[in-house]
Amino acid sequence: MFGYRVPAPDEAMLISGGRFGSSAPFRVVTGHGAFIMPVFRKVRFLTLAMCEAEVAEKCVTKQGITLNVRAVIAFKVGNDNESIVSAAQRFLSDQNQMSILTGRIFAGHLRSIIGSMTVEDIIRERQKLATEVLDGSKEEMAKIGLAVDALQIQSIDDGSLGYIQALSAPFNAAVQQQAQIAQAQANQAAAEAEQESQRKQAEFVRQTAIVQAHYKAEVDRAQAEAAQAGPLAQAQAQREVLQMKTELAQRAAELRQQELVAEVVKPAEAEAERIRILTEADAAKMKIQAEAAASHNRVALDKMLIDQLPEIVKQAAQGLKGANLTVLNGTDGLGQMATGLVGQGLAIFESLRSGLDGHRSSEQAAELDDPKALQAP
Template identity: 30%
Template sequence: MELTFLAGASLVAALIVLLIGYITFRRAYRVAAPNEALVITGRAPARVKGGDIDLESGTRIVVGSRAFVRPLFDRAHSVSLSSRQINVEVESQSVDGIFLRLQAVAQVKIGEEVGEIRKAAQRFLDQQDKIDSYSQEILSGALRAVVGTLTVTAVLQDRTTFALKVQENAVDSMNNQGLVIDTLQIISVADDGDYLRNLGRPEASKKEQEARIAESEARRTSTEAENRDSQKIAESQKELDLRNATIAKETAEQRAEAEAAQELARSRQRQQVLDEQQKIADQENDLRERELVREIRKPADAQEYAAGRQADAERYAREQESKAALIEAQNEAESVRARGVAEADATRAKGEADAASIQANAEAYQQFNEAAVLSQVLEALPGIAREIAAPMSNIDSLSIVSSDGESKLSQNVSAGMARTMESVQSATGLDIKSLIESALSGRDRSETVANVASQVDAEPEATDVPSEKPAE
C-alpha cells in the first residue's frame, strides 16, 4: 500500500512538474506579430576594444520572428509598428506676407530598422501614446518653417513639392526618435480674406472664357457634323425607301402573276372536277330513273288500278247508304212533323186555358173593393214582418243597451214595416197606411189598431229571436 501511495504521489509530482514546465515554456517562447517588435533585455553587455562596454549588445530586437526568453533572466517588451494618422493644423505667414491656415495629414510609424526600433524603445516604450503628440509638434513646426520660405502661389500650385519640403525639414527630428514619415498630404490652404479667391479669378475668368469658346466651337462643329450626318442618313434612307418600293412593286407584280396562275390552274382543275361530277351525276340519274320505273311506276300503275276498283266499290256502297239514309230521314221528318202538330195543339190549348184564368182574375180584381185590397195587404203583412225579423235569428247572443228593454225589438220591427210600406208607396203608388185608415173610418180606431198590432206582434214571436242579454 505504501508503494501504491508513493507511486501515486510520484505521478502527481511528475504531472505538476510537466505542467509548470509547459507554462514556463509557453511564457518563454515568444513570436512577434507582423506589426510588432519584441525588445528582449537581460543579457550581459559585451566589451569592445579599449575596455568600453557596448550597451546595445545586451538588447535583442526581434521583428517578424520568434525568440526564447529565459525565465528569471530575460524580459520581453512589445513595441507597436502600426501606422499612426497625425492631423496637423497650423497658421503661418508666407514669404509674401499673406497669413495662411493650412491643414495636413501624415502617416507616421516606428521604423523597421533595428536601430530605429532601439531608439523608439528607449524613448517611447512606456509612453507609446505620446508618439502622436510628439509627431504633431514636429510636423507643425516643419510646416510653419516651410510656409515661411514660399509664396502663396508656390504653396497652391505645387503642393507635392511643398509636402516633400515639409518631410525633409522634419525627417531628422523624426529619425532621431526612431520615427519615419510614410506620407504627408496638404489637405487645404485658406486665408482670412479674399486673397486666395481673387488670386485665381483672372485665371479662372480666362479659363472660363476659353472654356465657353471651346464649348461653342465644339457645339458648332458638333452641330455641323450632326447636320451632315442627318443629311447623309436622309439620303441613304431615301435610297433605301426607293429601293424597297421598287422591290415591293416587283414582288407584288410577281406575286399577283403567281396568284393569277394559281387561281387559273385551280379554276381549270375545278372545271375538270365538275365535268367529271356531271358525268357521274348523269349516269346516276339514268340509273335512278330506270330504278324508279321498276320500283315505283309499275307498282303505282297496279295500285292505281286497284284504287280505281276500290273507289268504284266504295262509291256504290255510299250511294246505297245515301238512299237508305234519305228514306230514314224522310220517315223521321214525318214523325217529327206529327209530334210538332200534337205539341202545338197542346200548347195552344194550355195557353187558351191560362188566358181564360188570367181574364177571370182580371175581372175579379176589377171587382175588388178597398176591403178586398185591405184583406190581401193584411195577409201579406205577417210575411213582411217575418222577413224583417229574419236577420235576427242568425244572432247567437244579443246585448241591448236601452232603458226600454225587450220592447225595443217590437219597436224595431214596427219601424222596419213602416219603412217597407213607404218603399211600396214610392215604387207602386199604393198607400197602404191610407188604405188601412180609410177602411177603419167609422169604427173604433183603437180596437182596430190593437187587432192589427196583435197580428203584427204575433209574427216575430213565431220566429227564432236570439236570447237577450241585459247591458252591463
C-alpha cells in the same frame, strides 16, 4: 511571463533584466523567438507597423497672408536596433505619443518653410513644399528613432480672405471662356452632325421611295404583260393563220396561173406557131413551084426541094425559138421535139413534091389537049 516568446512580424521584442554585451539597456529581438527566464527577465513589445499623424496648422506666408494647411505624415519606427532602442526609450510606455510628437514636429517645420514662401509658390509647387518639410524634419525624426515614409499636403486655403480665389479668377475666367467656346463648338458640331444625320436620313428615305417606285413599276408592268399575254398570243396565232392562208392563196393563184399558161396560152402559142410555119411552107411551096415551072426541070426541082429542106426545118425551129413551151420529159422531150421538126420538114417536102407532080400532070394533060402545045419544040 516566462517561457519561449516570439514577437509578431511587425513587432520588436524587448528583453530587459540582464546584462548584455552592448551598451543597450535591453535586448532587441525581431523576426525570431527567444527563451525568457522567469523572474529574472521582463519582456515588452514595441510596434514596428506604419503609423499616421495629421497636421492642421495656420501658417503665415512671406506676404503676411495666413493659410490653413492640412497634411498627413506616414511614419514608423526604424528597422535598425539603434532606432528601436531610441523609440522604445521614448514611447514604449505610451506608444500613441509617437503620432502626437510627429505631428508637432512637422507643424513647426511647415510654419518655418511656408513663412519663407509666397502663396503663389506654395500653390504652384506643393511637391517642393513637401520635400523641404521632409528634408528639414528627417534629422529630428531620426533622433527619436522614427523614419518618415511620406508627407502629403492635403489642402491649403486662406479662409475668408479670398486671396487664393482672386489669384485663380483670371485663370478661372480663361478656363470658363475656353469651356464656353468648347461647349459652343461642341454644340455647333452636334447641330451639324444632327443636320447631316437628318439629311442622310432624308436621302435614304428618298432613295428608298425611288427604289420602291421602280420595283412597283416593274411589278405593274409584269402584271400588265401577264394580263395581255393571252390576248396577244391569240392575236398572234390569228395573224399567223391569216398569213398562212394568204400564202396558200398566193400559191394557189400562182399554180392556177401556171395551169392556165400550160392549158391555154402555150397550146395557143404552139397552134399559132404551127399556122405560121405552114403559111411559110405554103409560100415556099408556091415559090418553088414557080421556079420549077419556069425551068420545067424535074431533077432541078427535086434538087431544089432537097436543098431547101434544111432551110425549111430551120425556119420551123426559128419559129419555135420565141415560143414559151414547157418540156415535160427532159431530154426525151427535147428529142421528140427535134424529131417532130424534122418530120414537119419532110411532110412539107412531100407536100411540095406532090403538089409539083400534080401541077406537072395538069400541064401535061393540057398539052395533050392543046395541039399547039404538042407542036411546040
